[in-house]
Amino acid sequence: MTNKSESKAFLEPGTFHFVKWKNDIRKAEILEKRICEDSSNDYIYYVHYEGFDRRLDEWVTPERFVKAVVTSSSGATPAKRAGVDEEATDEGEASYQSRFPKKRKLNDGGSVKGPKREDALEKEHEKNTKVRNIGAAVFGQYEIDTWYYSPFPDEYKYLEKVYFCERCMKYMKMKETWGRHMSLCDHKCPPGGLVYESGRNKIYEIDGKLNKLYCQNLCLLAKFFIDHKTIYYDVEGFIFYILTENDENEEHVVGYFSKEKVSYDNNNLACILVFPPYQRRGHSQLLIEFSYELSKKEGKIGSPEKPISDLGMKGYRAYWNKAILRLLKNCKGADVGIGSVSESSPFSVTPPEADKIITEDHEDTLQKKDEIITISINKISEMTGIRQDDVIETFRELGFLKYRNPLPFIETTATSAVTIHPINNVVNGDHRHEPYHQVHNHNSHKNQQHKLHHDEEYTQKRNQNRFVCITRRMVDDYIRSHGIRLENRVFDVRGLKWVPDGSR
Numbered sequence: 001m002t003n004k005s006e007s008k009a010f011l012e013p014g015t016f017h018f019v020k021w022k023n024d025i026r027k028a029e030i031l032e033k034r035i036c037e038d039s040s041n042d043y044i045y046y047v048h049y050e051g052f053d054r055r056l057d058e059w060v061t062p063e064r065f066v067k068a069v070v071t072s073s074s075g076a077t078p079a080k081r082a083g084v085d086e087e088a089t090d091e092g093e094a095s096y097q098s099r100f101p102k103k104r105k106l107n108d109g110g111s112v113k114g115p116k117r118e119d120a121l122e123k124e125h126e127k128n129t130k131v132r133n134i135g136a137a138v139f140g141q142y143e144i145d146t147w148y149y150s151p152f153p154d155e156y157k158y159l160e161k162v163y164f165c166e167r168c169m170k171y172m173k174m175k176e177t178w179g180r181h182m183s184l185c186d187h188k189c190p191p192g193g194l195v196y197e198s199g200r201n202k203i204y205e206i207d208g209k210l211n212k213l214y215c216q217n218l219c220l221l222a223k224f225f226i227d228h229k230t231i232y233y234d235v236e237g238f239i240f241y242i243l244t245e246n247d248e249n250e251e252h253v254v255g256y257f258s259k260e261k262v263s264y265d266n267n268n269l270a271c272i273l274v275f276p277p278y279q280r281r282g283h284s285q286l287l288i289e290f291s292y293e294l295s296k297k298e299g300k301i302g303s304p305e306k307p308i309s310d311l312g313m314k315g316y317r318a319y320w321n322k323a324i325l326r327l328l329k330n331c332k333g334a335d336v337g338i339g340s341v342s343e344s345s346p347f348s349v350t351p352p353e354a355d356k357i358i359t360e361d362h363e364d365t366l367q368k369k370d371e372i373i374t375i376s377i378n379k380i381s382e383m384t385g386i387r388q389d390d391v392i393e394t395f396r397e398l399g400f401l402k403y404r405n406p407l408p409f410i411e412t413t414a415t416s417a418v419t420i421h422p423i424n425n426v427v428n429g430d431h432r433h434e435p436y437h438q439v440h441n442h443n444s445h446k447n448q449q450h451k452l453h454h455d456e457e458y459t460q461k462r463n464q465n466r467f468v469c470i471t472r473r474m475v476d477d478y479i480r481s482h483g484i485r486l487e488n489r490v491f492d493v494r495g496l497k498w499v500p501d502g503s504r
Contacts, residue, residue, distance in 0.1 A: 011045060011062065018066040019047055025066055026050075031057070032131045034158075046131050054227055055147030057132060134159050137224055138178070140166040140252050142277045150223035166253050169217035189251050190214070190242040196290060198495030200246045201283075203290060205498065208235035208258075215240050218256065222273045227309065237261055238270065243287055245278070254278035257287050266387075268295045268302030272312060282490040284315040289491035292323075292385040298500050303387035320394040323384045326486045328475045331375070398478060400470050 011017070011030060019028045028047040036044045045065075048057045129149040137144050138161055156162060156173060163178035164171045167187035172178045191214055192206035208215045215235040238258045244251040255274035260267065269291045274283045295302030304316060381388045395401040479486065 011043070011065065016050070017047075019049070019060060020064045020066065021049065026052070036061075048130070053147075054130075055225075057130075133157050134162050134224070136161045137221060138163045138175075139221065139275065140164075142275075144224075144276055146224040148224060148227050150220050152220060164217070164221055169214045169221070171217060171220070189244065190253065192240075192242070195241070195498035196495050197497065198492040201286065201495075202244045202246070202251065203287075204242045204244070206240040206242060208238040208240060212236065218242075222256070222271070225276065226271065226273055241287070241290065243274075243283060245283075255283050255287060257291060259291070263305075265305075266295075266300050266302055267305040268292065268300070269304040272304070272315070282488075285319055286490040288315060288319045289323075289489075290496075292319075293491070293493065293496055294498060296385045297496075297498065300385075301381055301387050302385060303390055316390075317394070317397060320386055320390060321398060322484065322486060323386060324380065324391065324394050325398070325475060325479060325484065327380060327383060328470065329472075329479070329486065395468070400468060400474065402468065 011033065013030050013032055016027060016029050018025050026049045028049045030045050031048055032046040033043045034046075036042050042062065044059045044061055046057065046059050048054060129151075132146055132149050134146055134150065134152065134156060137146055143161070152162065152171075159173060161175075162171050162173065163175060165178070165181055165185055165187075167185050167189075170181065170185075172181065189202070190204040190206060191211045192204045194202060195205045196203035206215060212235060215238070216233050218240065219233075219235060237260060239261055240256055240258045242256045243254050245254045246252075253275075255272070255278060257272040258270045260270055269288075272284065272287055274287070291304075292302060304312070308316060377388050377391050380386070380391050384391070386394070392401065478484075
């Protein structure tokens with residue numbers, strides 16, 4: 001244990017120590033120290049637990065430190081992987097924009113800012129946002145412990161609490177001021193137009209330019225729970241979709257997502273958050289599916305802005321998995337064969353011929369070829385609204401992305417010409433049907449030329465004719481083993497009231 005003299009000796013910002021955390025001891029870095037506001041005049045220390053998400057950072061007293069000191073960042077590694085801990089939600093409630101825009105801005109002279117400038121800005125951003133500045137946010141009926149720094153004005157620094165009106169998003173320092181405001185605020189719902197209503201849930205569309213203060217304050221509140229969100233005040237280029245939940249008395253804001261008014265990458269979502277008290281209730285799935293429905297209405301294929309946080313990715317994977325499994329399960333026919341990506345385009349798919357798909361029930365399938373279905377990645381993307389690279393990543397996540405090459409490599413000699421009948425040689429990872437091939441021995445120059453031409457043709461086919469064979473059993477087994485309930489959809493398309501701008 002440490003005492004006051006020892007604290008002055010080695011408890012300094014930038015040093016590493018072991019700190020008691022619940023029933024465990026964790027390695028931590030001191031990020032900042034300040035005089036405690038009580039009468040002890042002792043220091044308290046803001047620490048970051050190495051390898052854990054920054055939302056677990058906290059102020060600790062000297063008594064929490066274990067005497068042994070660690071002088072560098074090397075050493076013991078926590079069992080949990082970086083960025084995720086045992087308290088992380090499993091629904092994926094938070095996503096974030098990259099710390100700085102993907103498209104580098106031009107300076108006054110018209111030249112592109114180089115990576116060194118961008119790196120310096122990122123380091124400055126990290127330095128200024130390392131320490132959580134406010135302890136809790138009172139929002140509606142909840143007092144929510146904050147996770148991260150939020151850029152409030154200086155007079156709010158190190159406040160124990162900040163008070164928000166969930167009707168108009170104004171924030172205040174004093175509980176008394178907040179109480180008076182709540183008794184007078186006549187807002188009943190978020191500003192903007194109602195674009196979705198189903199059951200207890202409503203979604204409102206808000207223009208960041210027309211309701212600038214509301215959206216700015218919403219972003220300040222959201223920053224408490226999103227580590228790398230960078231849009232605080234420049235909200236005019238964004239549309240916000242606010243999700244509310246009704247109780248017996250009023251509507252409560254439970255979460256939102258934002259999207260750029262103009263996205264050259266066809267991103268249908270920039271930032272998404274469900275506030276902690278409302279997480280694990282399916283709200284993130286509702287918002288994600290709603291964002292894809294908007295893309296479908298616009299005739300676009302959408303995707304969230306990358307990168308996505310670990311928690312945000314969990315939410316998207318859950319949605320992508322369900323959407324694609326639902327499509328595969330509802331397809332008519334015995335199988336779904338998905339062609340491989342060709343060399344000409346990363347998203348161009350060549351579906352296999354029907355007689356190349358052999359399923360577990362070989363004889364039955366041969367008798368019912370009319371039930372065999374081929375579908376391309378592009379078609380899946382078109383039907384679900386999910387971008388092609390996200391579709392491919394989902395198949396990889398599901399374990400279905402295992403290409404079967406119907407033309408296995410066969411070595412040839414200078415005196416051999418090979419004719420291959422391309423029967424699928426791998427069926428669902430279990431049954432193997434060896435390709436039938438005939439070897440004709442010839443010594444003529446003509447046949448050697450034929451062999452070289454055949455090798456070139458074979459190599460091309462070998463690269464283009466790979467495909468994935470997915471059986472109904474594979475889909476059903478995955479759904480059953482992972483306890484997925486495809487019928488539980490929180491989004492009801494009948495409640496959608498939104499129409500594209502050109503149709504209004």
